[in-house]
Amino acid sequence: MPTRRDQTAPAENTVIIGLNACVITVTAETPQVLVVRRDGAAKAPATDALPFGPFEPVHHRTLEIGLRNLVQAQTRVLLGYVEQLYTFGDRGRHVLEPGEGPRVVSVGYLALTRVAADGAASGRWRSVYDFFPWEDWRLARPAMIDAMIRPRLEAWAQGGDNDARWDRACLCFGFDGLHWDEEKVLERYELIYEAGLALETRRDGRALPPSAPAAQDQARFGEAMQFDHRRILATGMGRLRAKLKYRPVVFEVMDAAFTLLDLQRTVEAISGIRLHKQNFRRLVETSGLVERTGKRTDKAGGRPAEQFRFRREVLRERPAPGVKVPLQRSGRN
Known part of the structure; x- marks a missing residue:
C-alpha cells in the first residue's frame, strides 16, 4: 500500500523508460545508420538522433515490441534482427539542464535490416563513418589518427596520470606499435569524449582539459548526435563487429x-x-x-x-x- 509520502514524491525522483534503436544496414559498401532529425535542447541546434521514444506499458507488451513500433512509426522501416544492447541511465545523458524533468533511462537495441531506402520524412540513412571517421581503415590507416588525434591525446595525457592515460590511448588507437582492435569502437569514442575532442563534451557542459581544441575544430572529430546517441551508436557498432566473428549476423543485411x-x-x-x-x-x-x-x-x-x-x-x-x-x-x- 503506497504511503502518502510515496504518492506525493517530487517529479525529480521520477524515472521514464525510453527506447533507442541503433539500426544498421550496408549499402554501396558503406555501413549506414538510421537517424531522425530532432530539435535540439534550448540554445542548441537540431542534430541527428537515433530513433527513440518512451516505452508505453499499456500499449507495448514487451520492450522489443515497443521498439519495433516506434521505429516503424517514426521512419516506416520494418526491423529484422533485434537484440538488446545496454541500459543507458547516466545523469545528464538525456536532460541537459537541471530542473527540466524526470530522469530518462533508455534501453538501447541493435537492429539490422536489408532495407536502405528512405522511409518517412523524419527518417534517413547516414554513413556510420560520418560520426566515427577514424574507424574506416579499408584503404589505409586514417591520416587523422596521427595528424590530429595522437597530438591531442599526448597533450591530454600530460594533464593527468600520464602513464595510465597514454596506455589507454595506445590500447585504443594502436599507438607505439600496438594492434588496432576494430571492436573497441566504444572505448575510442569515450576516450575522444573524455579528452575534450568530441563536440558533445562542450555541449554537455563537461569540464574541458587545456588540450581541448576550439569549438570549430571539434567538428573535425566526427559529427555530434543528440543526447548520448553517438555513444549508443558506438556501443552498437562495437557489438556488431564482435558478433560478426561468432554469429552469422552479416546475412541479416545481405540479399x-x-x-x-x-x-x-x-x-x-x-x-x-x-x-x-x-x-x-x-x-x-x-x-x-x-x-x-x-x-x-x-x-x-x-x-x-x-x-x-x-x-x-x-x-x-x-x-x-x-x-x-x-x-x-x-x-x-
Whole structure:
C-alpha cells in the first residue's frame, strides 16, 4: 500500500523508460545508420538522433515490441534482427539542464535490416563513418589518427596520470606499435569524449582539459548526435563487429542471393578493415556458411560471378558459426 509520502514524491525522483534503436544496414559498401532529425535542447541546434521514444506499458507488451513500433512509426522501416544492447541511465545523458524533468533511462537495441531506402520524412540513412571517421581503415590507416588525434591525446595525457592515460590511448588507437582492435569502437569514442575532442563534451557542459581544441575544430572529430546517441551508436557498432566473428549476423543485411565478393565487401564495410580475398573465400566456403544457388550474375560487369545463399543448417551444426576475420589483411583486391 503506497504511503502518502510515496504518492506525493517530487517529479525529480521520477524515472521514464525510453527506447533507442541503433539500426544498421550496408549499402554501396558503406555501413549506414538510421537517424531522425530532432530539435535540439534550448540554445542548441537540431542534430541527428537515433530513433527513440518512451516505452508505453499499456500499449507495448514487451520492450522489443515497443521498439519495433516506434521505429516503424517514426521512419516506416520494418526491423529484422533485434537484440538488446545496454541500459543507458547516466545523469545528464538525456536532460541537459537541471530542473527540466524526470530522469530518462533508455534501453538501447541493435537492429539490422536489408532495407536502405528512405522511409518517412523524419527518417534517413547516414554513413556510420560520418560520426566515427577514424574507424574506416579499408584503404589505409586514417591520416587523422596521427595528424590530429595522437597530438591531442599526448597533450591530454600530460594533464593527468600520464602513464595510465597514454596506455589507454595506445590500447585504443594502436599507438607505439600496438594492434588496432576494430571492436573497441566504444572505448575510442569515450576516450575522444573524455579528452575534450568530441563536440558533445562542450555541449554537455563537461569540464574541458587545456588540450581541448576550439569549438570549430571539434567538428573535425566526427559529427555530434543528440543526447548520448553517438555513444549508443558506438556501443552498437562495437557489438556488431564482435558478433560478426561468432554469429552469422552479416546475412541479416545481405540479399537472399549474393556473390562471395558482395559478402566480403559487406564484412569489410562493417569491420572497417580490408581482408585478404583468397583467405576470406576459403574460410567462408570451408565453414559451411554458404551454399551455391546454381546461378550467376553479371551485375558487376566482366565475367558472370557465381551466386551463393546463406546455409541456415549451420546454425544447428556449430555453436559459433560466425565469419571469422582472417589474420592476413591486404589492400583492395
